Amino acid sequence: MIKGVQTSARRSEQAQTRALAFHTAKFDLTSFFFTGLTGLATLIILATLITILGNVLWHGWEGLSWRFISSSAKKDMFDVEKAGVLPMIVGTSARVILMTIFVIPVGVITAIYLTEYAHATSLFPRVIRGAISNLAGVPSIVFGLFGLGFFVNFVGQKMDTLLHAENAGLVWGQPALIWASLTLAIMTLPVVIVATEESLKAIPVGLREASLALGATKLETIVQIVLPQALPGILTGGILAISRAAGEVAPILFTGAAYYMADLPKSLTDQFMDLGYHVFVLSTQSPNIDQTRPILFATVVVLLLLTFALNIIAILVRANMRKKMRAVS
Amino acid sequence: MVVFREMSRTSPQNKRFIGWKGLRRGHTARPLEWLVEKGIFVVSLSTIVLIFLIFLFTALEALPVFLGNTNNSLVQKTIPVEAMDRLTPKQLREYLGLTEKEFAGMPRETLKSLMEVKIETASEAPNDKDAALDTTSWRYLLLPYQWTGYDKSEYIWQPVSQIQKYNIVPLLIGSLKTTLVALLFSVPLALGAAIYVSQLSKPRVREYLKPAVELLAGIPSVVLGFFALMVMATLLQKAFGYQSRLNTFVAGIALGLAVIPVVFSIAEDALTSVPRSYTHAALALGSSRWQAAWQIVLPAAIPGVFAAVMLGFGRAIGETMVVLMASGNASILSWNLFDSTRTMTATIAAELAETVTHGHHYRILFMLGTLLFLVTFVANLVADVVIHRLKHKLEGK
Numbered sequence: 001m002i003k004g005v006q007t008s009a010r011r012s013e014q015a016q017t018r019a020l021a022f023h024t025a026k027f028d029l030t031s032f033f034f035t036g037l038t039g040l041a042t043l044i045i046l047a048t049l050i051t052i053l054g055n056v057l058w059h060g061w062e063g064l065s066w067r068f069i070s071s072s073a074k075k076d077m078f079d080v081e082k083a084g085v086l087p088m089i090v091g092t093s094a095r096v097i098l099m100t101i102f103v104i105p106v107g108v109i110t111a112i113y114l115t116e117y118a119h120a121t122s123l124f125p126r127v128i129r130g131a132i133s134n135l136a137g138v139p140s141i142v143f144g145l146f147g148l149g150f151f152v153n154f155v156g157q158k159m160d161t162l163l164h165a166e167n168a169g170l171v172w173g174q175p176a177l178i179w180a181s182l183t184l185a186i187m188t189l190p191v192v193i194v195a196t197e198e199s200l201k202a203i204p205v206g207l208r209e210a211s212l213a214l215g216a217t218k219l220e221t222i223v224q225i226v227l228p229q230a231l232p233g234i235l236t237g238g239i240l241a242i243s244r245a246a247g248e249v250a251p252i253l254f255t256g257a258a259y260y261m262a263d264l265p266k267s268l269t270d271q272f273m274d275l276g277y278h279v280f281v282l283s284t285q286s287p288n289i290d291q292t293r294p295i296l297f298a299t300v301v302v303l304l305l306l307t308f309a310l311n312i313i314a315i316l317v318r319a320n321m322r323k324k325m326r327a328v329s
Numbered sequence: 330m331v332v333f334r335e336m337s338r339t340s341p342q343n344k345r346f347i348g349w350k351g352l353r354r355g356h357t358a359r360p361l362e363w364l365v366e367k368g369i370f371v372v373s374l375s376t377i378v379l380i381f382l383i384f385l386f387t388a389l390e391a392l393p394v395f396l397g398n399t400n401n402s403l404v405q406k407t408i409p410v411e412a413m414d415r416l417t418p419k420q421l422r423e424y425l426g427l428t429e430k431e432f433a434g435m436p437r438e439t440l441k442s443l444m445e446v447k448i449e450t451a452s453e454a455p456n457d458k459d460a461a462l463d464t465t466s467w468r469y470l471l472l473p474y475q476w477t478g479y480d481k482s483e484y485i486w487q488p489v490s491q492i493q494k495y496n497i498v499p500l501l502i503g504s505l506k507t508t509l510v511a512l513l514f515s516v517p518l519a520l521g522a523a524i525y526v527s528q529l530s531k532p533r534v535r536e537y538l539k540p541a542v543e544l545l546a547g548i549p550s551v552v553l554g555f556f557a558l559m560v561m562a563t564l565l566q567k568a569f570g571y572q573s574r575l576n577t578f579v580a581g582i583a584l585g586l587a588v589i590p591v592v593f594s595i596a597e598d599a600l601t602s603v604p605r606s607y608t609h610a611a612l613a614l615g616s617s618r619w620q621a622a623w624q625i626v627l628p629a630a631i632p633g634v635f636a637a638v639m640l641g642f643g644r645a646i647g648e649t650m651v652v653l654m655a656s657g658n659a660s661i662l663s664w665n666l667f668d669s670t671r672t673m674t675a676t677i678a679a680e681l682a683e684t685v686t687h688g689h690h691y692r693i694l695f696m697l698g699t700l701l702f703l704v705t706f707v708a709n710l711v712a713d714v715v716i717h718r719l720k721h722k723l724e725g726k
Binding site: 035110112114117124130133140141153243248249303307308315319 | 366547674681682
């Protein structure tokens with residue numbers, strides 16, 4: 001049985017190569033040249049990617065140590081011997097985790113509406129789709145401005161007048177962890193929606209129909225049948241959103257990132273130190289750029305490890321999902 | 330039986346509206362479920378609301394600039410302190426530039442001293458013809474002007490000086506110049522790669538090539554900026570031997586690296602969505618793979634390629650950290666690619682933290698943000714419509 005399959009596979013392969021040989025018998029110099037040219041473009045892009053990663057890893061590896069990752073620079077963050085990135089890792093993780101809590105429910109619910117409820121021809125889903133692709137294209141610095149204008153200066157100050165009318169100081173009406181997370185949540189909303197939608201569409205209609213035929217209502221079907229199946233896709237969306245948000249600096253410049261803080265953030269209204277912002281600070285405001293080079297490269301390596309590890313996990317989960325989908329259809 | 334009759338009477342039009350009592354189709358009443366489904370709909374509108382809010386709150390902060398209601402001239406009409414009682418409270422409040430809340434909580438003595446301060450600053454105003462100008466009005470934002478101490482009319486952005494100069498033309502040109510370099514660098518590379526990956530490479534290689542190129546999108550822009558600043562700037566300076574280390578050229582190339590994955594990904598999708606039968610027909614007629622890709626597939630997918638370039642443009646003009654770190658940040662008006670430059674995004678990022686909330690400078694930076702929003706909004710909208718039409722055409726609907 002297996003042998004038969006193999007021989008037939010080999011036979012079709014042979015037929016293909018024979019067909020190809022017949023086809024490429026006529027050699028065309030122009031085609032060869034341009035195929036090479038486009039191949040070269042691909043190669044240049046990949047080479048650049050490898051150069052950047054290789055260069056950063058090569059220079060950053062020596063500065064990387066357990067002490068560097070696990071200690072915080074209490075006195076001088078430009079001191080090569082004592083500097084550590086613990087507060088930045090904590091700050092970045094905190095804002096990213098908070099962001100996930102905000103963005104996942106909204107993103108998943110929107111995707112459910114678009115795939116399960118909306119009619120393809122009606123107005124709302126079309127406008128919502130337009131809004132999603134526009135939201136994905138808004139420049140990150142505009143998100144920063146929006147975060148400052150809306151969350152910090154409007155919502156925060158309104159909350160201060162309502163909740164803390166007696167003391168004059170600002171509690172909510174200043175850059176804070178929660179405002180940075182909310183700003184990032186809005187920025188990554190399209191990522192989550194698109195990933196979830198893709199995974200919802202991959203679920204066979206027969207599964208839904210079977211559930212409905214057994215007497216389940218539409219909502220029961222969605223909650224008990226569709227969503228568990230879509231979980232890997234939702235997970236991918238979450239991971240992609242995190243990896244996108246972890247490296248963003250522009251939206252948090254005015255909404256929560258601190259140049260230097262002696263302590264770790266303790267509450268939602270605290271500011272925080274951030275890995276990406278720290279890379280910016282180290283590379284543009286260092287008193288002696290040659291001396292601080294090792295910690296700068298090491299910080300970049302930590303940031304890259306964080307975002308790339310997440311990216312690769314997302315790509316693997318997604319590839320696995322696509323394979324399953326192909327098997328089903 | 331009753332249920333059956335109920336169901337058969339339901340027309341397809343009102344199938345969707347089961348209603349919270351569940352009566353129409355003989356369903357059992359499930360008000361909670363009905364409520365949850367309405368909730369899902371309301372939550373799904375959040376993206377529309379958010380786009381609207383983003384525009385509203387950036388434009389609202391900039392509104393006084395758009396309307397010309399800001400006035401930052403150093404020489405202003407003053408009213409002597411003795412005349413205080415002759416003014417109505419409203420006039421007094423507007424004269425001192427206070428909000429209603431601040432004004433209500435202020436004792437008479439404080440108001441008096443505020444008026445004195447106002448007279449004092451007026452007397453200390455520089456003895457300069459430019460001191461009386463309102464530099465936040467549109468004339469000074471867009472047109473050149475010969476400032477005191479300059480030989481000719483110039484476009485100058487210099488917000489931190491005694492007489493603040495807010496001409497946004499150098500920033501606009503800086504943004505356009507950098508974007509142009511980025512697109513010239515990235516579009517040919519990304520399109521070449523998209524054609525190769527989608528049409529010419531072997532299927533087995535393609536599966537690895539596409540995610541590999543898209544991995545470039547995973548590099549945070551601050552890391553690209555850092556790389557441009559620390560490594561590329563030095564290398565390129567050695568190779569081309571120009572004067573200033575950080576300039577438009579370096580920033581544009583680094584920006585191009587951020588644009589490549591956007592253009593590649595959209596263009597590759599558009600090329601792949603062209604039916605394989607097009608290619609097969611061309612190959613059967615004796616064309617080579619390249620001829621099929623160039624003469625058949627690319628023309629069919631050209632709107633998608635256009636959309637990819639539009640989205641790349643939107644990404645390039647809105648990118649902040651790369652240009653902030655690699656462009657040199659000098660607001661010089663020149664079209665020379667090897668001069669340092671300053672873009673709109675970098676200006677906002679660098680200056681907003683130091684401005685007074687709701688001051689002139691703050692509002693003008695928000696105006697730049699509103700302009701950026703509008704430009705990218707239009708670019709996205711055009712790209713979106715074009716892609717939508719292309720899909721319809723290729724799917725034959």
